[in-house]
Structures are given as structure tokens and as C-alpha cells.
Amino acid sequence: MDATIDRETLLSELQAPYVVEPKAIASYREKGYVKLKDVLSPAVLDYYGTIITNLVFKLNTLIKPMEERTTYERAFLQIMNLWREDDQAKEFVFSRRLAKIATDLMGVKGVRIYHDQALYKEPSGGITPWHADQFYWPLASPNTVTVWIPLQQTPMDMGPLAFAEGSQHIEIGRDIEISDASEKTLADTLQQQNFPMHDAPFDLGEVSYHAGWTFHRAGPNISDRPRKVMTMIYMDMDQVIMQPRNKFQVADHAKWLNNVPVGSHPQDDLNPILFSY
Template structure:
């Protein structure tokens, strides 16, 4: 009975609304990201973090030595759509608390899940190069956002996520995939345009939300612990699928959007609505 009560408490914490102040919403819309403290409790992160970690190591297929990997492969172990692999992972991914924050930041009536992904940067893992996520998404509207959820505190030596403030407003570098080239090109371009880079640690329970076109990166993990992060990508529930503009968007259209016709909305089976007013 006690275990059931504890689980019910965790589920309630995943669903109860988070108080999002107007300043945080304004900051997100101006800068393309926001970091929010005390969004998830240590108990929630511990319980679901263990489940997610077990799934990552169960499903991971990247076993090459670090020195034999590409820059992208050195950045992290990446496991997608855990919600379709495990019922308890689904409870976490479908959190109404987290989905409502996404809807409120974007100013939309509701959000669907695009997909989730665990991003585990191993000890000695390399940088995550500068990039914008929406390069990969065949979505007509910029109303798409990623929540980045550390499953432990992330000091600087573990490579926290860094953001180029306001970069979602300019159409630069939107045709570059995540790579050594994107790191070099965008580093120079963002510096020339005097974008302020926000790069700070994450406390336990702190999460960030960043817009699809916000440029971001992460440093290497020089610690002796894996940097464990879970992410979910949300889109406006009325998002429209657009004609893919590169091979990555073509793959996403098939894999994460069930190849539904261009010009239509995503379907509920693969992209269910997680929160709606």
C-alpha cells in the first residue's frame, strides 16, 4: 500500500500545474529559451531517472570506442521515443505539468509530443556542436519547443546546455546540420552578430525550454560521471506538416510523423495531444 501511495504521489507531481510567471514567458519569447528552477522533485527525478537509464543502456547500440566515433557520436548516446518502449517512461514523457509549460511559453492552446529522446553524454564525451533543432523537423510553424531535463545536477565540467540568446529571430545557419562545420561556422557567425551566450550549470530539478530555431550547444563531459538528460519535443497541437527540405526532414516525416500527408496535422497515435486548454 505504501508503494502504491508513493507512486500516486509521483504521478500527481508530474501532472500538477507549475506556476509560470509572466516574466519567464516574456524572457522565453525574447531570448528563445528559459531555465526554470524546482520544476521536478528529487523523488520524481530519482524514480524515473533510474527507469530511463535502464532503458538507455538496454536499447543503446553505439558501442564503438570513443576515439572511433564521429563528432556527433562522441556528443552523446541518443535513444528515441522511450514512451513507446516502456509504460513508466510513458508516464514521465506524458507529464501534463511539463506539457502545459510548453503550451504557455509558446502561447498556444495545446501541445502534441513530436518525440522524446534521452541524451547521455558519457565521461570523456565530446562537445555538442552549435545547431538549431528545427533544421531536422518538417514543421510549418516555429511553435515547437524542447524541454531539456537533467536527471541530476549538471556542473560546468559535465557540459550543460548553452544558448545564443535571441538567435531564434534571425534566419542564419538554418541549413547546417549538427557537425564540426556547424560548430565552426555558427561560432564565428554568432560572435560577429554579438549574440550573448548563456552557459551556466543546472541545479537538480531545474529544466530548460528552448525554441526549435534557437541555436544551442554543450561543452564536453570532463567529469567521471555520465551526464544524464531526458528531453521531450512539443509542437503546437495544430502544427502543420510541411514539405521536407532535406534528407533529415524526410526521415523525420517517416519515423516520427507516420508519413501523414504534407499540409495536414500530425495524427494522435504517434503524436498525441499531451495538454490542451
């Protein structure tokens, strides 16, 4: 197959609908996350994974030794909004296939991109402490979801994502930033309240979606290979900007939402609609 036809095949896969079974939607809404198998083919992950990896190495500025880093810095290399850096990365980030799944799981009319981020946990990279993503976002509605896409098979020794099932429904811990303190405090709280933890490998092509208020973590990468992951954060297309409640939300309001007025909807240029019914 020549390169042109192959590229068209990959693009068509990124646009083709993936049918989310009703039981998967029900499980997501109950537990705050869902893992779905065979969402992306090995060919798509290989082609776009190479593009994303090259961008991560090109744009990364975290080069100090692991032993000199903070807990957060040891967790992963974090490169954001690749869609604004490269047209082929944009093809992946703007996948209608992935955006439609987010829409169906949340039961909304459509979704906008909040931002994307590559999360590369290097060999000897440390834990990703317990946290909830929406602590960082000045968004009024809980209708937010992140798709977590491993670019390789991810066994336990690489630090796959783990979830506290049903934790999106509790208010406790929503004011804690990701840190050593969040790891201990939230681990204790989640255990005391008997939230089951789902911690399992990811097959190649398997992805997860987790709600903005679902508590999650990842173990260290004790393998000899980087754990390469691409993520996109989606929000209800009718999401409303709220008054920032902490310094991180102030920064996000400026960086990802262009300081649009509180009480208004995100703008189409920085936060375009990726799928709608």
C-alpha cells in the same frame, strides 16, 4: 510511506500544474529559451531517472570506442521515443505539468509530442556542436519547443546546455546540420552578430525550454560521471506538416510523423496531444 502511495505521489506531481511567471514567458519569447528552477522533485527525478537509464543501456547500440566515433557520436548516446518502449517512461514523457509549461511559453492552445529522446553524454564525451533543432523537422510553424531535463545536478564540467540568446529570430545558419562545421560556422556567426551566450550549471530539478530555431550547444563531459538528460519535443497542437527540405526531414517525416500528407496535421496515435486548454 508504502510504495503504492509513493508512486501515486510521483504521478500526481507529474500532472500538477507549474505556474510560469509572466516574466519567464516574456524572457522565453525574447531570448528563445528559459531555465526554470524546482520544476521536478528529487524523488521524481530519481524514480523515473532510474527507469530511463535502464532503457538507455538496454536499447543503446553505440558501443564502439570513443576515439572511433564521429563528432556527433561522441556528443551523446541518443535513444528516442522511450514512451513507446515502457509504460513508466510514458508516464514521465506524457507529464501534463511539463506539457502545460510548453503550452504557456509558446502561447498556443495546446501541444502534441513530436518525440522524446534521452541524451546521455558519457565521461570523456565530446562537445555537442552549435545547431538549431528545427533544421531536422518538417514542421511549418516555429511553435516548437524542447524541454531539457537533467536527471542529476549538472555542473560545468558535465557539459550543461548553452544558448545563444535571441538567435531564434535570425535566418542565417538554418541550413546547417550538426557537425564540426556547424560548431565553427555558427560560433563565428553568432559572435559577429553579438548574440550573448548563456552557459551555466543546472541545479537538481531545474529544466530548460528552448525554441526549435534557438541555436544551442553543450561542452564536453570531463567529469567521471555520465551526464544523464531526458528531453521531450513539443509542437503546437495545430502544427502543419510541410514539404521536407532535406534528407533529415524526409527521415523524420517517415519516423516521427508516419508520412502523413504534407499540409495536414499530425496524427493522434503517434503524436498525441499532451495538454490543451
